[in-house]
Amino acid sequence: MGEIGTLYIDGAWSTSSTGETLVIRDPSSQDPVGEVSAAGRDDTRSAIRAAANAFPAWAARSGAERAPFLLRVRDLLLEHRDGLAATITAEMGKPLREAWGEVGGAAGMFEYYAEEGKRVGGTIVPSYVTNRRSHAIRQPVGVVAAITPWNFPLATVAKKLAPALAAGCTVLLKPAEATPTIAVRLFELFERAGLPAGVANLVTGLPSAIGEEILSNADVRLITFTGSTRTGKHLMKGAADTMKRIALELGGHAPFIVFEDAVIDDAVQAAYTAKFRNAGQVCVNTNRLFVHESIADDFVAALKELVESKVVGPGADDATDIGPLVNEAALHKALEHIEDARTLGAQVVTGGHQLSGGRFEGGYYCAPTILRGAKKPMRIMSEETFGPVLPVTTFTTDDEAIALANDSSYGLAAYVFTQDARRCFVIPERLAYGSIRVNNDTGDGIHAPFGGVKESGIGLEGGPWGLDTFLVTKSVSYQI
Numbered sequence: 001m002g003e004i005g006t007l008y009i010d011g012a013w014s015t016s017s018t019g020e021t022l023v024i025r026d027p028s029s030q031d032p033v034g035e036v037s038a039a040g041r042d043d044t045r046s047a048i049r050a051a052a053n054a055f056p057a058w059a060a061r062s063g064a065e066r067a068p069f070l071l072r073v074r075d076l077l078l079e080h081r082d083g084l085a086a087t088i089t090a091e092m093g094k095p096l097r098e099a100w101g102e103v104g105g106a107a108g109m110f111e112y113y114a115e116e117g118k119r120v121g122g123t124i125v126p127s128y129v130t131n132r133r134s135h136a137i138r139q140p141v142g143v144v145a146a147i148t149p150w151n152f153p154l155a156t157v158a159k160k161l162a163p164a165l166a167a168g169c170t171v172l173l174k175p176a177e178a179t180p181t182i183a184v185r186l187f188e189l190f191e192r193a194g195l196p197a198g199v200a201n202l203v204t205g206l207p208s209a210i211g212e213e214i215l216s217n218a219d220v221r222l223i224t225f226t227g228s229t230r231t232g233k234h235l236m237k238g239a240a241d242t243m244k245r246i247a248l249e250l251g252g253h254a255p256f257i258v259f260e261d262a263v264i265d266d267a268v269q270a271a272y273t274a275k276f277r278n279a280g281q282v283c284v285n286t287n288r289l290f291v292h293e294s295i296a297d298d299f300v301a302a303l304k305e306l307v308e309s310k311v312v313g314p315g316a317d318d319a320t321d322i323g324p325l326v327n328e329a330a331l332h333k334a335l336e337h338i339e340d341a342r343t344l345g346a347q348v349v350t351g352g353h354q355l356s357g358g359r360f361e362g363g364y365y366c367a368p369t370i371l372r373g374a375k376k377p378m379r380i381m382s383e384e385t386f387g388p389v390l391p392v393t394t395f396t397t398d399d400e401a402i403a404l405a406n407d408s409s410y411g412l413a414a415y416v417f418t419q420d421a422r423r424c425f426v427i428p429e430r431l432a433y434g435s436i437r438v439n440n441d442t443g444d445g446i447h448a449p450f451g452g453v454k455e456s457g458i459g460l461e462g463g464p465w466g467l468d469t470f471l472v473t474k475s476v477s478y479q480i
């Protein structure tokens with residue numbers, strides 16, 4: 001407790017000019033685990049000004065000169081992995097081993113972009129006339145505002161800040177109000193890594209004042225956002241006035257399709273992971289499971305057995321597989337989706353209720369739930385649940401599976417399980433989703449592109465695509 005100087009502006013820690021603070025609570029107990037400064041508009045303006053002042057010198061360095069800072073951050077993340085993982089678990093509840101994996105993933109992102117940042121080149125454009133030469137050069141876009149969610153409070157930050165800094169941009173980070181402490185820890189590491197003052201700035205606090213300043217301030221040239229589609233639309237509209245670029249990683253409603261020729265054990269294991277990791281609070285988590293009618297009974301029975309073998313409890317307990325939901329609103333939404341589906345005819349296979357008493361006391365626990373007979377207009381078939389609730393629907397033909405899967409305003413991740421080579425190629429081509437995982441539940445690493453279509457977002461993270469977001473291409477022609 002008592003952590004109040006958590007704004008990092010122009011290389012110095014400070015409290016908010018409003019004097020306000022925000023208490024952070026452990027979702028497994030509601031116990032307070034920290035307190036941060038709640039930045040106002042003036043603080044946000046100062047942070048943007050610091051980033052704008054630092055931009056020319058940082059942008060003027062080569063990628064190779066910027067890389068050592070990022071590699072030092074990678075080293076420090078790995079050195080402090082245990083403590084950072086504990087901070088993530090205390091703030092948002094995920095099991096410690098998932099948090100530990102997240103810290104390793106974040107370190108990998110700083111390593112990858114330290115290298116990728118060295119490879120930003122341009123293009124020689126063949127001229128139409130003999131006495132002209134043309135180049136396309138790529139340069140950092142300018143000051144970047146990064147706004148991140150609580151469900152991967154370190155990885156989503158690293159996914160934005162590593163490529164932004166590697167590209168030569170200076171940044172302002174606004175982490176989620178539920179999970180600011182892990183961002184504070186990261187910025188302490190930035191300081192120790194010797195990042196020059198003003199290159200990375202941190203404003204903790206509530207979204208309204210910070211968001212308004214980010215939107216109206218013309219010095220911010222790009223907003224990179226991960227969060228809900230609702231907030232993404234608000235930012236997209238607000239960015240228009242000063243014509244900022246936007247990169248949006250938004251919500252999802254992932255279909256998970258199991259064909260009759262799938263390796264059932266693999267598909268059951270993957271269906272569990274793709275739904276219940278992080279207690280269902282992942283943008284790419286399965287929202288609808290479609291199983292071929294001929295294997296549905298066996299599949300659901302095996303999945304039920306697996307889910308019931310898992311331990312629900314506080315993330316800090318070593319035995320825990322599934323932690324609490326992040327807050328009361330998240331728990332209510334999951335329970336409402338269950339109740340609505342039940343009222344409209346779904347059958348509860350397992351779970352279906354809140355967990356309370358004993359080790360669950362004070363926490364936001366929803367029993368891992370499987371529902372059969374799910375169909376529209378159940379809310380769960382179109383709204384993101386963001387909780388450990390899995391609705392199952394059967395299908396009989398490939399066309400039916402595709403039609404069911406594509407019946408969504410979202411288009412982030414989709415999963416396909418089949419051993420048929422033709423289906424492996426053709427089904428992904430027919431799915432209106434940006435990240436499709438065939439016979440696996442995780443997708444590839446930071447080197448691969450990741451992003452959504454439709455209302456799941458604009459732009460890509462990962463690989464060279466993730467760096468392109470932070471670059472502008474300029475055309476230069478020479479008369480010779």
Ligand code: NAD
Pocket residue numbers: 147148149150151152156174175176177206207208210211212226227228229230231232234248249250251252282283284384386412452456457
């Ligand atoms: P959210 O939109 O409520 O909040 C995300 C961030 O935006 C937070 O930092 C919040 O403070 C900030 N914010 C909210 N209103 C704002 C405003 N008016 N101005 C400026 N900032 C504002 O989302 P959430 O509940 O924190 O996160 C869950 C959502 O994020 C889910 O929909 C999930 O699918 C999505 N998500 C997407 C990805 C992806 O890569 N596509 C990854 C993780 C989470």
